[in-house]
Amino acid sequence: MDSITTAASVVAAGLAVGLGAIGPGIGQGTAAGGAVEGIARQPEAEGKIRGTLLLSFAFMESLTIYGLVVALVLLFANPFAG
């Protein structure tokens, strides 16, 4: 792998993780805050709120995982390496 490809891959990996984590990070923070507030207001619905939170986290975090996988592929299994 030549030096330009290596440098571009490392920069792209960083961008993929960094930019991919912004949206889910904000979303997860908002969702977690809302869920804790909801549990505090209505403790009897805690199980349902946690279930919904688990579901939404699983789907939100997969967006981060996509970026993470792209970054790891670029670093460890780069298809552009000659």
Next chain:
Amino acid sequence: MLASPLLQPEIDPPKGGQGGLETAVESSQNTELSMDPDSSTEVSTTSDDEYAQLQRRFILATLAVSAFAVSVTALVFDLHIASSLLVGAVCGVLYLRLLARSVGKLGKASKSVSKIQLLVPVLLVLAVSRLPELELLPALFGFLLYKPAMILQVLLESRT
């Protein structure tokens, strides 16, 4: 002073204090405290059970969908790809378990969701890149099998 006549009737007259308001607030706090422990513990136990059952249902649904996908892949493609899918699916179940645990701790032991579960896909991709027996794409598809399983589970629950 305006509120005190409303709060006064069932309260003894204060002995040199500010008025009836303090006593009323104190007595209401005492009644809340005396009522709370049993009922709140009961509610918390019920919610914990409900959440534990939901976790179990999600994990069982993921295992069922994974077993189906692995068997179909083994029949349609070959065992090599099916084994990669199986490894990914096992990692997906582990990820879901760790995520459920960190969501369960939210608000009790920690204020934020821990990110320890993100190590699972990292280790999966690292293992796939190191081991020649494993393929990347089937392993990733296997890892993401928890999503259709959860959707299926929620759809089935909403129908019943």
